[in-house]
Structures are given as C-alpha cells and as structure tokens.
Amino acid sequence: MRMVMQDGASIYYEIHGEGPAILLTHGFSQTSRMWTGQIEAWSRRHTLILWDMRGHGLSNSPEDPVAYSEASTVSDMTAVLDAAGAERAVIAGLSLGGYMSLAFCTSHPDRATAVIAIDTGPGYRDPQAREKWNAHAVSIAERYEREGLSTIGSRDWEIVESRHRSADGLAKAARGMLTRKDSRVVEALSTIAVPAGADDKHFLSAADYMASRIPGARKIVIPDAGHNVNLDQPEAFNAAVLDFLDEIGW
Numbered sequence: 001m002r003m004v005m006q007d008g009a010s011i012y013y014e015i016h017g018e019g020p021a022i023l024l025t026h027g028f029s030q031t032s033r034m035w036t037g038q039i040e041a042w043s044r045r046h047t048l049i050l051w052d053m054r055g056h057g058l059s060n061s062p063e064d065p066v067a068y069s070e071a072s073t074v075s076d077m078t079a080v081l082d083a084a085g086a087e088r089a090v091i092a093g094l095s096l097g098g099y100m101s102l103a104f105c106t107s108h109p110d111r112a113t114a115v116i117a118i119d120t121g122p123g124y125r126d127p128q129a130r131e132k133w134n135a136h137a138v139s140i141a142e143r144y145e146r147e148g149l150s151t152i153g154s155r156d157w158e159i160v161e162s163r164h165r166s167a168d169g170l171a172k173a174a175r176g177m178l179t180r181k182d183s184r185v186v187e188a189l190s191t192i193a194v195p196a197g198a199d200d201k202h203f204l205s206a207a208d209y210m211a212s213r214i215p216g217a218r219k220i221v222i223p224d225a226g227h228n229v230n231l232d233q234p235e236a237f238n239a240a241v242l243d244f245l246d247e248i249g250w
Contacts, residue, residue, distance in 0.1 A: 001058070004083040006076050009067065012058035013051035013080045020113075020250045021086035023077060024050050025097030027119075027228070028140075028178050029170055031057035031163060035236035041242070049084045051076075053097070053173065068176025072133050074104050081111065087175075090250055092116035092241075095227065096178055099123065102185050106128025114248050116241060122186040122210060122228070134179040141174035207234025218244060 026034045032050035042048050052059040054076060055068060062068070064071045073096050077100065081089060091112045093101035098120025105112040124130035148167040164170060181239060210217060220240045225232035 002083070004079050007072065007077040009060040009076075011051060011054065011060070011064050011076050011080060013049060013083065015084055015167045016048040016050070017046055019046045020245075021047045021049060021081070021084065021089035022071070022245075023089045023091050023101075025077065025091075025093030025100055026050075026053065026056070027093075027095030027097050029056070029164075029175065030094075033057075033066070033163070034231065037230060038238060038241075038244050041238040046245070047084070047086065047249055049078045049080060049086060049089065053100075053177070055169030055173035055177070057127060057163050058165070061166050061172065065172050065176055068172045070177065070181070072104050073137065073177055074107050077104050078108060078111070084205070087111065088113050090114050090116060090212065090245065090248075092118065093120070094118040094230065095120050099185065100177075101249050113250055114244075116244070119229055123180045123183055125186055130180050130183075137174050137178040138244060141171040142176065144168075144171040144174065218247075220244070 002013050002015070004013065005011075012027070021200045022042065024032070024038070026032055031052050031155070035048070035050050039048060039050075051109075053073060055061045077091075081087075088111050091101040091104050092115070093099070095118070098117040099122070101115050102117055102120075102122055105115045124133060144167045149164060149170075208219070222229045222233050222236050222240065230237045
C-alpha cells in the first residue's frame, strides 16, 4: 500500500500503467475506487495516479479541522505527484475532485498539462450563492456527525463499498473542503475539458459557464448519465476523455 506523508497526514495513492501521467481525484464521500472503470482503458498508454483525499478512504483523518482546507488538498495533490515521480500531469477530477483540480491548476499551472473538470463547478462570484452552497455543505457535515457512516445509505454502489475509516473525517472534509471561501478559482479559470452527464442538470449550467469563459475549452455531454458520469457510462466516458488526450497530444 502506497502512502505519502503530508503535513502529518498519511495520504493513500495508487499507480497504474506507464506513459504520460494523469492524476485522478474523486468526489466527496467517494474514494479512488470510483476510477476502477478507467484503469484498464487508460493505463494502456498512460500512468494513472489515483488517491484518497484526507478524511476519505485509506487516507488519514486529521483531528484539526483546519487541516481540511483547499490549500491542504492542493498540497496533498502536489505531494502525490512528487511521490509518483510525475513532474507534469493532466489533472482530472469529479465533483469536489474537479473543483480541487481547478484549484490545483491555479496554484501550479506549470505542473498541469490540462485539466479535466468532470460534473463540477468553479465556485461562486456571488456571495449569496456561495453562502447557500456552504449551508448545504454544512448540512452534509451535520448529517455525518449525527448518523455516522450509515448516512451513506445505498445511493451508489461505489460509495457504499468505499473504505472510509470514519464519519468524522468525512464531516470535517465537508466543512473544510466542500465549502467555498472565495471566488479565487472562478476568477482564474484556465484551459480545460469539461465532461458532464446529460442528466446532471445542476452541473450542466456550470459546464456551460466554464466552456463559454475558457478559450479552447471543450464541453462534452455524455447521454444517459447522471452526476457520476464515469460510473454511469464508462465506455462513452473513456472514449471521450481519450479523444481529448489525443487532441492535446498527451
């Protein structure tokens, strides 16, 4: 089992295949296992780097709530890339992982060949919209604090089978990583691809916004897919991403 120490936390990661690197970051309450359907198809010609965010899966859940910040997550991503020996990579992620991928690119543009932001948004300029989102994130944290891991229920096979160590880590991640503190990311968008599920109505508007604001961006809509587009339609998702990687020569 591969682990890298970062600011006192043990961060779990995996490496599959050889070739140009892709760092894949999962969504909130998910783990690196959500990318199982991508390993065989993508690792034939790429190095896939999968990891569990702090508070998730096999990574540690620090006691200090301050440890669950956007900056800490970006630092963890950097440490994982370093441990994998990847100087540059395509930075890809779904939902919370997609947002953190955007945040990584704004902080380390020299290490990102491109960003693939999947079913996600870049945050909010409008303070009221940001406050509404944060209230939703806090309500998720409170549910984990109140109900423990049983709050996961049976929403999705990958989430149900995830190897989370504690509900406390997920609650702290919701408060620290899922909330948005400012509009820094939305103000600093860079060249990305934006895959989204056709049935994921909430994030389709975010994809439209990013595609309209980013020169050279490619918006990809996968039919008959919801928020977890790579799980709902893995073959179509894989084909779309591999086509994009071909386009950028990666």
